[in-house]
Amino acid sequence: MKLEEKIKQILDVKTIVEIEKKLDLKDRTLYVWLTTPTKRNSKVEIALLKLGIRDDERLIQRIEALKDEYKKNVTFKEAHERAITQIKALLEEIEAA
Structure with missing residues (x-):
């Protein structure tokens, strides 16, 4: 399962915009992090760890x-x-x- 799908399932949302709102991230922050493999963003990483995504x-x-x-x-x-x-x-x- 892709990471984006896993996050959607955990938060019970349908779009990346809804995910960003629930995780209190700025517009397109998560999208950029997900689509750019070399991108680092501590706010996104912390939010994912709080969701229990460690794999x-x-x-x-x-x-x-x-x-x-x-x-x-x-x-x-x-x-x-x-x-x-x-x-x-x-x-x-x-x-x-």
Whole structure:
């Protein structure tokens, strides 16, 4: 079953315009997301996840990419905090001398 048909079935609507209204999306946002495989739109993705649609390949890839980005950012943050701590300790030693 196509993703659009699955959404229509879940929301019990007939057109994409009705879907967008029910999901509180701007005009043609969902249509563009559905018809453009490389398009990313967090509002559409969040709305689909709230509907319980988790088996779409694009959503799975997007979730994995977000998890990877989060891990990378946490690693950078930890490294940055360590560097700040080391610099602070060095400055304290310099001031004490």
